[in-house]
Amino acid sequence: xxxxxxxxxxxxxxxxxxxxxxxxxxxxxxxxxxxxxxxxxxxxxxxxxxxxxxxxxxxxxxxxxxxxxxxxxxxxxxxxxxxxxxxxxxxxxxxxxxxxxxxxxxxxxxxxxxxxxxxxxxxxxxxxxxxxxxxxxxxxxxxxxxxxxxxxxxxxxxxxxxxxxxxxxxxxxxxxxxxxxxxxxxxxxxxxxxxxxxxxxxxxxxxxxxxxxxxxxxxxxxxxxxxxxxxxxxxxxxxxxxxxxxxxxxxxxxxx
Amino acid sequence: xxxxxxxxxxxxxxxxxxxxxxxxxxxxxxxxxxxxxxxxxxxxxxxxxxxxxxxxxxxxxxxxxxxxxxxxxxxxxxxxxxxxxxxxxxxxxxxxxxxxxxxxxxxxxxxxxxxxxxxxxxxxxxxxxxxxxxxxxxxxxxxxxxxxxxxxxxxxxxxxxxxxxxxxxxxxxxxxxxxxxxxxxxxxxxxxxxxxxxxxxxxxxxxxxxxxxxxxxxxxxxxxxxxxxxxxxxxxxxxxxxxxxxxxxxxxxxxxxxxxxxxxxxxxxxxxxxxxxxxxxxxxxxxxxxxxxxxxxxxxxxxxxxxxxxxxxxxxxxxxxxxxxxxxxx
Numbered sequence: 001x002x003x004x005x006x007x008x009x010x011x012x013x014x015x016x017x018x019x020x021x022x023x024x025x026x027x028x029x030x031x032x033x034x035x036x037x038x039x040x041x042x043x044x045x046x047x048x049x050x051x052x053x054x055x056x057x058x059x060x061x062x063x064x065x066x067x068x069x070x071x072x073x074x075x076x077x078x079x080x081x082x083x084x085x086x087x088x089x090x091x092x093x094x095x096x097x098x099x100x101x102x103x104x105x106x107x108x109x110x111x112x113x114x115x116x117x118x119x120x121x122x123x124x125x126x127x128x129x130x131x132x133x134x135x136x137x138x139x140x141x142x143x144x145x146x147x148x149x150x151x152x153x154x155x156x157x158x159x160x161x162x163x164x165x166x167x168x169x170x171x172x173x174x175x176x177x178x179x180x181x182x183x184x185x186x187x188x189x190x191x192x193x194x195x196x197x198x199x200x201x202x203x204x205x206x207x208x209x210x211x212x213x214x215x216x217x218x219x220x221x222x223x224x225x226x227x228x229x230x231x232x233x234x235x236x237x238x239x240x241x242x243x244x245x246x247x248x249x250x251x252x253x254x255x256x
Numbered sequence: 257x258x259x260x261x262x263x264x265x266x267x268x269x270x271x272x273x274x275x276x277x278x279x280x281x282x283x284x285x286x287x288x289x290x291x292x293x294x295x296x297x298x299x300x301x302x303x304x305x306x307x308x309x310x311x312x313x314x315x316x317x318x319x320x321x322x323x324x325x326x327x328x329x330x331x332x333x334x335x336x337x338x339x340x341x342x343x344x345x346x347x348x349x350x351x352x353x354x355x356x357x358x359x360x361x362x363x364x365x366x367x368x369x370x371x372x373x374x375x376x377x378x379x380x381x382x383x384x385x386x387x388x389x390x391x392x393x394x395x396x397x398x399x400x401x402x403x404x405x406x407x408x409x410x411x412x413x414x415x416x417x418x419x420x421x422x423x424x425x426x427x428x429x430x431x432x433x434x435x436x437x438x439x440x441x442x443x444x445x446x447x448x449x450x451x452x453x454x455x456x457x458x459x460x461x462x463x464x465x466x467x468x469x470x471x472x473x474x475x476x477x478x479x480x481x482x483x484x485x486x487x488x489x490x491x492x493x494x495x496x497x498x499x500x501x502x503x504x505x506x507x508x509x510x511x512x513x514x515x516x517x518x519x520x521x522x523x524x525x526x527x528x529x530x531x532x533x534x535x536x537x538x539x540x541x542x543x544x545x546x547x548x549x550x551x552x553x554x555x556x557x558x559x560x561x562x563x564x565x566x567x568x569x570x571x572x573x574x575x576x577x578x579x580x581x582x583x584x585x586x
Contacts, residue, residue, distance in 0.1 A: 053452070053456075072455075072460075073456055077456055077457060077458040078458050082456075089452060089456075090453070091449035091450060093574060094449060094451065102443065103458065105439045106460075110438065115434065115440055116438070121337075138570055173335075
């Protein structure tokens with residue numbers, strides 16, 4: 001299978017601290033890929049490097065065989081990579097529906113004049129944007145919240161809203177930064193079902209960071225374990241779970 | 257037969273316009289009140305356009321009157337020094353409108369230039385840069401002899417009247433309202449809400465921040481031009497920092513992000529400021545206390561402090577009146 005995202009020799013320093021060290025990996029199209037590791041091991045930094053928030057000190061990122069290493073974040077999104085955030089970044093004083101509509105922004109063709117004059121082409125486009133956005137909310141079981149200001153939504157719903165917003169950009173690759181954080185077991189169960197469904201319905205590749213072992217082991221087809229910016233294990237879930245280095249990183253050295 | 261379906265806002269403005277005209281022509285309202293109404297309407301343009309930059313896009317501009325100054329001087333130069341028109345010149349109105357639009361475009365260009373610092377600066381730092389910019393503009397006008405230097409540009413023909421100003425205010429409100437309710441406006445709102453998240457749902461934040469400055473400055477330039485052709489002069493002190501703060505206060509008192517709020521506050525505060533001038537003079541005359549008209553600023557400031565204390569989000573918050581809101585797309 002061809003690699004959708006390919007990272008080659010990526011290294012990133014924060015001052016003297018090496019946050020990510022010589023990462024290389026390929027994410028094949030269509031998989032659910034998990035990146036796990038203890039706190040501070042460089043997971044979110046990896047996402048920030050892929051989405052263009054940071055530029056890597058060394059190395060390159062290829063998406064659909066195109067070099068996106070130093071592209072602007074919005075360009076990267078427009079090329080088909082969407083993400084969610086570990087600490088939610090919702091447009092909180094706007095409605096849930098508007099949160100989604102904003103993500104439909106770059107697909108919109110109406111120019112300034114067309115929009116201000118509200119010409120028929122603009123009105124049709126607005127209708128289409130609204131329809132698609134409502135469909136996404138429906139998929140995330142958030143229809144009843146469409147008109148609600150996002151700041152009034154409970155945490156679990158905000159997580160789903162953020163996923164819906166990411167999907168609104170029509171991504172090929174969806175990066176989920178700890179999607180199960182702060183969720184109760186029932187919500188986690190639903191989330192797992194949701195991620196699998198999203199992959200199927202939107203034919204996206206999912207790349208997720210997670211602490212929640214149940215999620216990672218339950219839905220990921222391939223797992224990479226990192227610690228202190230370096231890869232300590234990778235492979236299918238069953239193999240990774242038994243790897244002594246993984247157990248050490250998570251539970252500490254035996255007999256120490 | 258198709259029913260004529262005029263937008264409510266247009267009907268409201270027509271009624272408002274007719275009422276004022278009737279009151280004025282039957283001498284139930286004097287020229288002074290009409291003048292204050294004209295000023296209020298110009299402040300509506302200034303407040304609504306600043307609201308696009310500060311309220312909708314979440315940038316912090318303290319130099320809005322600088323843009324108005326560019327519009328005032330450029331349009332004043334065109335009408336007064338280049339074409340030397342006056343209201344009895346044939347085709348004078350056409351040249352006046354051209355002058356106002358060119359003034360707006362010149363201000364928009366300056367807005368484009370000042371928009372760039374906004375790409376690297378946030379919050380207080382951006383405020384300081386825009387403040388400095390406003391002062392630079394003022395100083396430049398103060399030092400160009402061609403436009404009168406510190407005496408100001410005098411003898412500008414009186415072309416602005418209730419009709420032109422009302423039309424300009426209505427256009428400003430409609431354009432900015434329609435902009436906000438489009439994908440362009442949503443992109444600007446997203447920047448205010450969370451700039452990083454906006455960028456990461458595909459919004460070109462650079463483009464939209466500069467665009468907000470350009471459009472905001474354009475309308476401020478229009479307002480400046482109308483001001484110059486109403487007061488028949490353009491003077492550097494009209495466009496100083498304190499004046500920019502007055503507009504800023506309007507949008508905060510009205511509710512940041514609310515076009516309705518900015519409009520109401522522009523009217524209320526312009527009338528309040530004038531009312532206090534008269535009121536305090538009356539008190540001084542009646543009691544013999546040594547207080548002058550400047551004391552209105554003290555009262556004015558106190559009132560604003562109370563508004564901010566008891567209605568933190570301003571008069572309207574981020575809400576819009578039904579009149580301003582567009583019908584939802586179905």
